[in-house]
Amino acid sequence: MAQFIRNLVEKTPAGVNTAVTYSQPHLATFWYYAKVKLIPPTPAEIPRAIQSLKKIDNSAQTGSFKRLTVKEAVLNGLVATEVLM
Numbered sequence: 001m002a003q004f005i006r007n008l009v010e011k012t013p014a015g016v017n018t019a020v021t022y023s024q025p026h027l028a029t030f031w032y033y034a035k036v037k038l039i040p041p042t043p044a045e046i047p048r049a050i051q052s053l054k055k056i057d058n059s060a061q062t063g064s065f066k067r068l069t070v071k072e073a074v075l076n077g078l079v080a081t082e083v084l085m
Contacts, residue, residue: 041049059065068076 065073
């Protein structure tokens with residue numbers, strides 16, 4: 001057991017260095033897109049969002065969502081899931 005722990009302690013720094021080296025380019029890409037895509041909406045974008053919500057509400061009240069194709073329905077479901085997550 002002591003030998004296992006000693007080997008683990010000796011190999012840990014190399015494993016951490018490998019993980020850091022591997023993750024740096026991926027983290028750089030993530031932060032780039034996070035800065036661009038995760039910004040809050042501007043005041044100019046809020047009326048468009050309200051209009052979109054009104055359109056969805058109107059679609060639910062009139063039943064026009066029943067005329068969507070399967071492809072459109074799946075796409076709308078994926079977008080809704082992404083927004084909710």
